[in-house]
Amino acid sequence: MPSEAKAAENFIEKPKTLAELRAEIAAGTTKAADLAAGYYDRIAQVNPRLNVYLSLTKERALAQAERVDALAAKGDPLPALAGIPVGIKDVLVMRGAPATAGSKILEGYRPPYDATAVEKLEAAGAVLLGKLNCDEFAMGSSTENSAYGPVRNPVDTERVPGGSSGGSAAAVAANLAVATLGSDTGGSIRQPASFCGVVGVLPTYGRVSRYGLIAFASSLDRVGPFAANVRDAATLLGVIAGHDPKDATSSAAPVEDYAAESDTPVEGLRIGVPDEYFGEGLDAEVRAAIESGIAALEAAGCVVKRVSLPHTRYAVPVYYLIATAEASANLARFDGVRYGYRSPASENLSAMYRHSRDEGFGAEVKRRILLGTYALSAGYYDAYYLKAQQVRRLLAEEYLRAFADVDAIVTPTSPMPAFKLGEKTGDPLAMYLADIYTVTASLAGICGVTVPCGTTKAGLPVGMQVLAAHLNEGTAFRVARAVETAQI
């Protein structure tokens, strides 16, 4: 009916759990190949409305599914993610598949190698379905900055899914994958998880290798999973975490059994609630939902304590100075010489660089390159970049002190639920300020999990951010699991 063509649609569908799917695949009642084919059918139906997948890797997925089915037929033990359909944010490379990072400048690029996280997923039996839409070079909070069109929120297609990993969050919410990978530099996993009502994980800086992640801001970038429930997200993290000789920033700390940790009751855990995250600008319905979540943790036996993180209000400026400075350096490599887009008919090398970058990059990427270059330029370096790094230390130390008194800190993930497409695109600063609750953990390098924590009256999901100290993912999963169990 034409009159309904513009009405908001809802594509929410919950995937089966890893445990259910593994049992079916091991028993042979579900074939991994049929499962993958079923996901491709649903993608063919739903993707035109949501624009979640940018490209599909069917051949590779079906070959992997057949390997899993052969293992299952022989009765061999199956790896952790045997036959599980997983989607990959298009900032992580897969050999031979398009890798756009949501940008025109990488059009046509087919990387000749796999990201370590991709390799690890596949080694654990995952069936990789395709590449997921995102803001260009992961720069954005709504996935409206993708050169390939915005992603729509499966809860309400008139709204954004959050960003920059909007495709990764929406894919899980709409059951276009059982789980996905995203990347988080200032909130790009946690905020879309919150907007789409799924679980998103920010691992500790260095916990997951970034080899094969197209770099945005190297002192902040992390790779992490999305899933429909906390336990599955914990399982995924266990698969992709660990030291990688190809990433010098990756941690050699042993990888815990996060899924088992997530099963551990929370009784006796000390939960910090920072005053600064509940002030002006917080949507009343989001506040009420998070307060219900905190009450549920208290009911589960947690000790809730107020904590103070007074430097929080400086986090957005610090983040945008550091992230853009690093981005301006990282994005210098896109020059039309070795891969990707080259502007035709440039008279000399310098013009070729400028035209390729001007035509290849979108407005937000240019804005951030300009800001970062300005902050690093002669005469401004001390006032902007160095100052930001000093305040970054104050912010990080403030968290370290807080974690001496509490095991986890809980906050809203975003000050508001999913907003409408186009609502903030005209005002970059307003878009940046909405990252207020997520950028602090990015700057401090600590870990966190966003877990669904109720909805607004209009049915929009609210996410609680559970933060824990460095390499303390297990605690964050336990707390998130308790919130999930309480069904706020």
Place this chain on the structure above:
Amino acid sequence: MTAKVTVEDVERVAELAHLELAPEETPHMLHDLNAILDNVAELNELDTAGVAPLAQVSELWNTAGAGGLRADVPKASLDRATVLAQAPETDQVFFKVPKVIER
């Protein structure tokens, strides 16, 4: 630190970053940079004398820490043909670019 960015600043920074802004883009960028830098000016409220800049968070925690550098052992890398296949223009040995110096 509350310096107002001028059109000339935007053009200079664009040149440093090898970006060529279309004439209609410059005023938008000027407006946005000034708005963002006004917000950033809040950092001036903080006295950071004697605070060491933090470039890498891994130094903050002393668990197993970063894995460190791998041994410097030569090994095969991607072959030339695979890499050059991705380039806009090559002569099968080198990347080709337009003229570097005008005569």
